Amino acid sequence: MNENTQTANIEVEQNSDIIQITDMHKWYGDFHVLKNITLQVKKQERIVICGPSGSGKSTLIRCINRLEEHQKGKIVVDGIELTNDLKNIEKIRAEVGMVFQHFNLFPHLTILDNLTLGPIWVRKTPRAEAEDTAMYYLEKVRIAEQAKKYPGQLSGGQQQRVAIARSLCMKPNVMLFDEPTSALDPEMVKEVLDVMISLANDGMTMIVVSHEMGFARSVAHRVLFMDYGEIVEGNTPQAFFDNPQHDRTKLFLSQIL
Numbered sequence: 001m002n003e004n005t006q007t008a009n010i011e012v013e014q015n016s017d018i019i020q021i022t023d024m025h026k027w028y029g030d031f032h033v034l035k036n037i038t039l040q041v042k043k044q045e046r047i048v049i050c051g052p053s054g055s056g057k058s059t060l061i062r063c064i065n066r067l068e069e070h071q072k073g074k075i076v077v078d079g080i081e082l083t084n085d086l087k088n089i090e091k092i093r094a095e096v097g098m099v100f101q102h103f104n105l106f107p108h109l110t111i112l113d114n115l116t117l118g119p120i121w122v123r124k125t126p127r128a129e130a131e132d133t134a135m136y137y138l139e140k141v142r143i144a145e146q147a148k149k150y151p152g153q154l155s156g157g158q159q160q161r162v163a164i165a166r167s168l169c170m171k172p173n174v175m176l177f178d179e180p181t182s183a184l185d186p187e188m189v190k191e192v193l194d195v196m197i198s199l200a201n202d203g204m205t206m207i208v209v210s211h212e213m214g215f216a217r218s219v220a221h222r223v224l225f226m227d228y229g230e231i232v233e234g235n236t237p238q239a240f241f242d243n244p245q246h247d248r249t250k251l252f253l254s255q256i257l
């Protein structure tokens with residue numbers, strides 16, 4: 001991990017839950033995919049979620065920006081309860097940025113247009129201002145010189161950095177990452193993790209689904225383990241990795257470490 005890692009230790013504000021999930025359940029039809037999820041996330045806190053494939057990690061973070069609906073329990077994001085009342089959806093999407101495994105850039109738009117689309121059409125930001133903001137974030141992910149290119153002309157690592165910049169253009173208060181490096185060739189993983197570390201240093205609240213355990217150790221305040229739709233345990237990285245409590249966690253860690 002690079003030297004930035006050392007500084008990624010901004011103090012979490014106490015008594016400042018930005019996300020509160022209480023006794024939450026979700027079903028896909030008859031399939032009980034999330035069970036009794038309770039999780040509080042504080043402002044500037046960084047959480048890494050790991051667990052086997054199919055354990056519900058993606059579904060959980062997709063519930064936090066309402067890409068998926070839950071059926072039972074409560075999710076509150078920055079004071080807004082996620083309910084069937086559709087009025088709050090746009091607010092939530094602006095509040096909570098999401099970065100996916102497969103980047104999800106629009107292939108027919110330039111990098112710059114990918115970044116300005118949301119601010120111009122959703123936020124009603126004037127184009128010139130949206131472009132200034134876009135260039136600011138492209139600089140931040142060190143890719144400004146690619147602004148006029150199309151996604152297909154960029155490497156996977158560059159596309160993922162663009163996807164992160166695109167999320168930041170909406171000025172989110174929370175960023176969700178769903179296995180942001182798992183579709184990348186190994187040599188590109190570090191450039192994306194470095195951008196995420198720099199975001200952490202800026203104080204961004206982050207929930208990251210990832211099996212990059214080096215990143216988890218150095219950047220996370222808490223690591224959670226999910227299995228069969230439950231949060232089995234969660235702890236500081238040191239306690240989590242050095243002294244896992246549950247057999248399922250031990251088995252999982254023995255398989256990936």
Ligand code: ADP
Nearest residue numbers: 028031033051052053054055056057058059060
């Ligand atoms: P993870 O991200 O931990 O791999 P997911 O949240 O993607 O797990 O999926 C959890 C479970 O829910 C899996 O068994 C998956 O097949 C199932 N699942 C995911 N999305 C849907 C869906 N839209 N409809 C039905 N089942 C789904």
Ligand code: MG
Nearest residue numbers: 057058059178
């Ligand atoms: Mg997933």
